[in-house]
Amino acid sequence: MSRNKNLIQFNPDILTELSIEESHSKIRACIQCGECSAGCPSGNWTAMKTRKIMRQALVGLESVLSSNDIWLCSTCFNCYERCPRTIPVTEIILKLRNMAVREGHIPDPLKGVIKNLVQHGHAVPLGGELSTWAKLRIKMDLPPLPPTVHSYPEAMDELYTLINKIKFNGRIPYQL
Ligand code: SF4
Ligand code: SF4
Incomplete structure (x- = not known):
């Protein structure tokens, strides 16, 4: 049966895999405050929103792995510094990139x-x-x-x- 491309696909393995690493599992504490986005230099120049990436990963939105947004991060660690819940945002984005490559999503x-x-x-x-x-x-x-x-x-x-x-x-x- 062919998959409807317009359907939103969820992948619970995303959060499961993030949760293997104790520090990454802190993503569950994200309160969507947007502090990470506010200090993101890449987000200042593109449509990439760090807060959105965290949300997509948390709910297991499959499209987060095929999105170009995760590749726009310059790994400056600003978000990591600013997050009030001490979530290692940059490391989580790098982990998402690893998962994306494994799924064959490489820009x-x-x-x-x-x-x-x-x-x-x-x-x-x-x-x-x-x-x-x-x-x-x-x-x-x-x-x-x-x-x-x-x-x-x-x-x-x-x-x-x-x-x-x-x-x-x-x-x-x-x-x-
Ligand atoms: S700063 Fe931290 S808590 Fe706030 S949205 Fe970003 S990841 Fe979530
Ligand atoms: S590490 Fe990436 S996501 Fe975080 S502030 Fe820097 S460019 Fe933005």
């Missing part, structure tokens, strides 16, 4: 960043504007690129090991 721009990281050891590609810098560096008798991860095969090996350990293969299109 396309983020997939691109991860692909760059896996292919080059850099989240930002080493082409484009960098080629201008490369010419300048050569003029200054420097190697065209700074000696970062891509210059050290052993560091790339460690990166691949980490990615394999967290079973990221298959979720992100990349070539080793």
Whole structure:
């Protein structure tokens, strides 16, 4: 039977999984005061509302995992500092991201960043504007690129090991 996409879907596993970690289970004490939203720099510039994310997670709204909002958090921890119920809001958002990835919800721009990281050891590609810098560096008798991860095969090996350990293969299109 096909699922009606307009129906609101609830997933009790969201709260169950959050409750595994004692500190995360403090989300149950959220009084929806909005202090977290009021001090959120990301929320100042986007439609993301931290208070809303907490509410959605608390009631187990499935769409919180597919929403882009959880990816707009800059992990500044302002909300954590301001919450009168000492709820670790930032950590809960990070946990929601973990759940979202497991469910296959990864925003396309983020997939691109991860692909760059896996292919080059850099989240930002080493082409484009960098080629201008490369010419300048050569003029200054420097190697065209700074000696970062891509210059050290052993560091790339460690990166691949980490990615394999967290079973990221298959979720992100990349070539080793
Ligand atoms: S500040 Fe804390 S209690 Fe208030 S809405 Fe945010 S998470 Fe809930
Ligand atoms: S940690 Fe994230 S949700 Fe909390 S205030 Fe900073 S940007 Fe907003």
